[in-house]
Amino acid sequence: MLAWISRLLGLGTAKRQEAEAPNEPAAAQAATISPTPEAEPAPAAEGALLQQVLxxxxRRATGYLFSLQAGRTGQLADQSPRVRALLDDLLIARLLTLAPHWPAQRSAWIAIDDTSLAHGSLPRLAALRTVLHVQPAEPEQAAAPETVSRIRSLQxxxxxxxxxxxxxxPWFESLAWLADVFLxxxxxxxxTLQRYHAQLGGQFALIPRVATGVDTLDALDAAWKLGCSEAAGAFAQLRGNWQGxxxxxxxxxVAALLARIGSDTENREIAAALKQDMALSYRLLRFVNTASGGLQHTxxxxxxxxxLLGREQLYRWLALLVCASAQRGEGDAMMETALVRARMLEVLADRVAPxxxxxxxxxxxxxxxxxLLQVPMETALEPLALTPAVREALLGRRGPCADWLAVAExxxxxxxxxxxxxxxxxGIPAMRAASARITALAWVHSLAAAPDTQAA
Structure with missing residues (x-):
């Protein structure tokens, strides 16, 4: 169980979110989830923020790989030096907002162009245990002396x-002696990878290696054999054969209780069901008394x-418990990804589809x-009372919620x-999605960093 689950909801959360949301006309039906059209962003300012877990x-999370790539109308744009510099500046500015609650055991891997190494805010990223993934503008040319000087200054x-x-x-050979890690x-x-492995082993045996673009379990096995200590890629999202x-x-x-709430069962019946589970009753009372610290009585x-909680807050609390019940080492990384997605979509909806x-x-x-539960999705959702829009999105990536989930995925x-x-x-600017992702990640980290955290 994640130690900070009890801080994921507070009694003022719903009201606070309503106060923060702009006063826009509500859509006719929630099921349509039709976003209000947004003004087109300037092409140079449109960037797709990518974040992979390392x-x-x-299978423990050790860091995140961040990159911000330019694009328009579904096609990646040619990244001129001006566009690359703008995107690097935007990425640095957004990541700096994560510094206050950055987990001590995580590192931030930031893809950045070598022309942006002079950015004045880069030293502040040390608070994120940052690794700059420096990419050359001209890989066939040796790095300029000023690039070497900037790298040494940042180190x-x-x-x-x-x-x-x-x-x-040429570019790699001119800087390899300065590298802290190879990707x-x-x-x-x-x-090609085997050749690189042999060459790096001969010249730079003590410099650690990290694998990227690891999309299969066979590739993951190869990464460990080639001396990589960490890996990132689509392998982390692979589903197993969990039939049966x-x-x-x-x-x-917990799912059974969740279904009762979703089907509008009366409170007295929900209370009776809760009382049959002593551990769950204890967690609920502990959570409510922790979250309602301003009350004068227990x-x-x-x-x-x-x-006191209300049905919506109780539903969320139980939904979080269903996810947090995974007790495997990789479960925490998956749970964090799920929480970031949940909060990201909620933030995006605040302005256009509250x-x-x-x-x-x-x-x-x-x-x-x-x-998380290592069962087929149909089995995982069977005992839950979900709206048709949510069920369609999760089972078939169809329906109104599926388009939003596609942004996070x-x-x-x-x-x-x-x-x-x-x-x-x-109709959402890509940079708004980028901001929502960073906001969601900061929210999750702030919960984990809270000094008065208690287990749920």
């Missing part, structure tokens, strides 16, 4: 430098807790429920074209 051999400030492994290339791109041919698996008793009991009964906010939060939260899957297409389909 995992170690135990003195606590910034680490990562280079794409390319032994023999092996597994989209390259296996023979059943939901464990713990999350199944909430001592389930009935009082239900009245009536759909709850559906979109649940869609993002349950988008990896099958992976494309950013996680390092697919800039799909992300830009999804944003255009909804």
């Amino acid at each position: 995992l170690d051999k135990q 003195r400030e606590g910034i680490r430098i990562g280079l794409d492994a390319a032994p023999g290339a 092996l791109d597994f989209h390259q041919a296996p023979a 698996n059943r939901i464990a008793p713990g999350p199944l009991r 909430i001592g009964s389930i009935e009082q807790a239900l009245v 009536e759909a906010r709850d559906d979109l939060f649940v869609t993002g939260l349950f988008s990896q429920l099958d992976m 494309a950013g996680d899957n390092s697919d800039p074209v799909a992300l830009l297409v999804a944003c255009r389909k909804l």
